[in-house]
Amino acid sequence: xxxxxxxxxxxxxxxxxxxxxxxxxxxxxxxxxxxxxxxxxxxxxxxxxxxxxxxxxxxxxxxxxxxxxxxxxxxxxxxxxxxxxxxxxxxxxxxxxxxxxxxxxxxxxxxxxxxxxxxxxxxxxxxxxxxxxxxxxxxxxxxxxxxxxxxxxxxxxxxxxxxxxxxxxxxxxxxxxxxxxxxxxxxxxxxxxxxxxxxxxxxxxxxxxxxxxxxxxxxxxxxxxxxxxxxxxxxxxxxxxxxxxxxxxxxxxxxxxxxxxxxxxxxxxxxxxxxxxxxxxxxxxxxxxxxxxxxxxxxxxxxxxxxxxxxxxxxxxxxxxxxxx
Amino acid sequence: xxxxxxxxxxxxxxxxxxxxxxxxxxxxxxxxxxxxxxxxxxxxxxxxxxxxxxxxxxxxxxxxxxxxxxxxxxxxxxxxxxxxxxxxxxxxxxxxxxxxxxxxxxxxxxxxxxxxxxxxxxxxxxxxxxxxxxxxxxxxxxxxxxxxxxxxxxxxxxxxxxxxxxxxxxxxxxxxxxxxxxxxxxxxxxxxxxxxxxxxxxxxxxxxxxxxxxxxxxxxxxxxxxxxxxxxxxxxxxxxxxxxxxxxxxxxxxxxxxxxxxxxxxxxxxxxxxxx
Numbered sequence: 001x002x003x004x005x006x007x008x009x010x011x012x013x014x015x016x017x018x019x020x021x022x023x024x025x026x027x028x029x030x031x032x033x034x035x036x037x038x039x040x041x042x043x044x045x046x047x048x049x050x051x052x053x054x055x056x057x058x059x060x061x062x063x064x065x066x067x068x069x070x071x072x073x074x075x076x077x078x079x080x081x082x083x084x085x086x087x088x089x090x091x092x093x094x095x096x097x098x099x100x101x102x103x104x105x106x107x108x109x110x111x112x113x114x115x116x117x118x119x120x121x122x123x124x125x126x127x128x129x130x131x132x133x134x135x136x137x138x139x140x141x142x143x144x145x146x147x148x149x150x151x152x153x154x155x156x157x158x159x160x161x162x163x164x165x166x167x168x169x170x171x172x173x174x175x176x177x178x179x180x181x182x183x184x185x186x187x188x189x190x191x192x193x194x195x196x197x198x199x200x201x202x203x204x205x206x207x208x209x210x211x212x213x214x215x216x217x218x219x220x221x222x223x224x225x226x227x228x229x230x231x232x233x234x235x236x237x238x239x240x241x242x243x244x245x246x247x248x249x250x251x252x253x254x255x256x257x258x259x260x261x262x263x264x265x266x267x268x269x270x271x272x273x274x275x276x277x278x279x280x281x282x283x284x285x286x287x288x289x290x291x292x293x294x295x296x297x298x299x300x301x302x303x304x305x306x307x308x309x310x311x312x313x314x315x316x317x318x319x320x321x322x323x324x325x
Numbered sequence: 326x327x328x329x330x331x332x333x334x335x336x337x338x339x340x341x342x343x344x345x346x347x348x349x350x351x352x353x354x355x356x357x358x359x360x361x362x363x364x365x366x367x368x369x370x371x372x373x374x375x376x377x378x379x380x381x382x383x384x385x386x387x388x389x390x391x392x393x394x395x396x397x398x399x400x401x402x403x404x405x406x407x408x409x410x411x412x413x414x415x416x417x418x419x420x421x422x423x424x425x426x427x428x429x430x431x432x433x434x435x436x437x438x439x440x441x442x443x444x445x446x447x448x449x450x451x452x453x454x455x456x457x458x459x460x461x462x463x464x465x466x467x468x469x470x471x472x473x474x475x476x477x478x479x480x481x482x483x484x485x486x487x488x489x490x491x492x493x494x495x496x497x498x499x500x501x502x503x504x505x506x507x508x509x510x511x512x513x514x515x516x517x518x519x520x521x522x523x524x525x526x527x528x529x530x531x532x533x534x535x536x537x538x539x540x541x542x543x544x545x546x547x548x549x550x551x552x553x554x555x556x557x558x559x560x561x562x563x564x565x566x567x568x569x570x571x572x573x574x575x576x577x578x579x580x581x582x583x584x585x586x587x588x589x590x591x592x593x594x595x596x597x598x599x600x601x
Contacts, residue, residue, distance in 0.1 A: 030438030300443035
């Protein structure tokens with residue numbers, strides 16, 4: 001019986017996942033269309049930019065020939081579908097500047113950004129979840145006030161200001177950390193902190209709000225009345241229920257870091273995706289920008305999907321409703 | 326934290342500071358002791374004091390004058406970002422919610438597409454298309470900002486449409502437009518005001534972030550001042566410190582204002598803070 005119920009539950013999850021995956025198709029089509037259209041509508045002519053970048057003087061004949069060669073003289077929709085067809089097969093075109101494959105460029109830059117993102121999400125979680133719980137439990141006490149004040153300050157500091165401050169004190173003045181990034185782990189400390197501090201400031205408040213919301217629920221009064229220990233109530237019930245908010249926050253923080261690491265990568269000369277795309281924007285290297293934008297969106301919507309699916313496993317109401325438990 | 330009068334008094338204080346700041350940003354450029362763009366290599370890298378209260382940068386430009394000049398671009402730009410996002414987003418949301426049916430479906434799918442771009446990525450793409458410049462930076466951030474207003478007003482219109490007083494107005498023969506203006510807008514204005522003020526600090530950090538990356542402004546803007554100053558941070562830290570302080574203080578004021586507007590207009594709106 002239990003096995004049958006479980007299968008039923010898995011079935012429902014599977015159907016849900018499938019439905020969500022299907023609903024991603026129009027969204028991603030829209031993303032690619034918008035991205036391609038932005039570059040198509042750009043006032044600068046890509047062929048002229050390309051020839052200039054390669055050091056050739058663009059004469060009218062050369063430009064026309066190049067345009068035909070690249071297929072840029074065709075109607076918009078034909079160009080878009082052609083580009084999309086290649087994109088789906090993993091061919092994102094070549095950089096206008098150095099002729100390198102965009103896919104290769106992205107793959108080379110990705111590990112740096114990935115390391116930075118993972119490290120700062122972990123640090124953010126490790127800092128903001130306990131501090132958020134602390135402030136909720138000690139609401140109105142001194143600890144709550146101090147942490148909330150600091151989190152308000154952190155929330156008002158953009159990560160590039162934090163990183164300049166960290167760089168100035170810990171790298172230039174104290175010499176504890178290298179100024180520029182190298183392959184070593186220690187060079188990741190300052191960029192990670194620079195990203196994690198403002199995010200922690202933001203998320204402490206939200207973890208606090210989520211825990212407070214749970215603490216006001218009748219089941220907590222009930223548990224207190226039954227004589228359960230505060231610690232048991234907090235860690236067994238409250239945290240479990242606040243988990244949904246916390247997981248949402250963490251996945252949102254990954255989302256805001258996709259592309260949001262650009263300033264940090266510039267400051268610490270860390271050749272990741274943000275570094276790559278910022279340089280691409282200044283020289284208008286459209287294929288690189290397109291590849292970056294579309295891939296970031298794909299990663300983002302997939303993360304959102306995984307977050308939603310994880311609700312099925314975290315929220316007892318959802319899984320109970322499907323007979324999993 | 327204070328009773329209802331306390332939160333109202335706080336709001337009044339922040340609001341007047343905010344208005345003061347807006348007026349100040351309009352006239353700040355005229356108060357500058359020096360020409361913000363004047364390059365004087367003989368006066369380069371001077372420490373704060375004397376003729377240059379906040380020192381000079383690597384090109385000998387007066388940092389105080391540049392901060393004053395930058396006030397108008399940075400603050401004004403964030404206001405414009407919020408206003409454009411708000412007007413466009415609300416218009417789209419109201420039309421979509423009120424029209425319903427196919428129009429609503431299409432509009433919401435378009436909103437979904439815009440929401441599929443994480444964080445600053447769409448702004449980078451728009452800046453990449455338009456090229457650098459303050460105006461383009463503002464457009465790039467408004468391109469991502471409008472969706473939250475569209476979703477918000479749409480959901481309000483959808484729920485208000487079902488209210489009895491709106492039905493009564495319709496039975497009375499009032500036209501769609503007059504129902505919108507007389508019954509639905511006044512009710513949706515509070516949450517929109519809350520979202521708008523909470524959006525201010527995000528817009529401020531967005532525009533200075535884009536400028537910092539060299540994707541928005543090239544002249545005196547706080548973000549680009551930081552970006553120019555950082556290579557000389559060891560020799561003249563003041564070229565970084567003061568623009569950073571300016572961004573920080575204004576963001577704090579915007580955040581305080583946003584929080585207190587929410588506390589007064591929407592005391593139950595804690596869940597709004599979960600939305601970015």
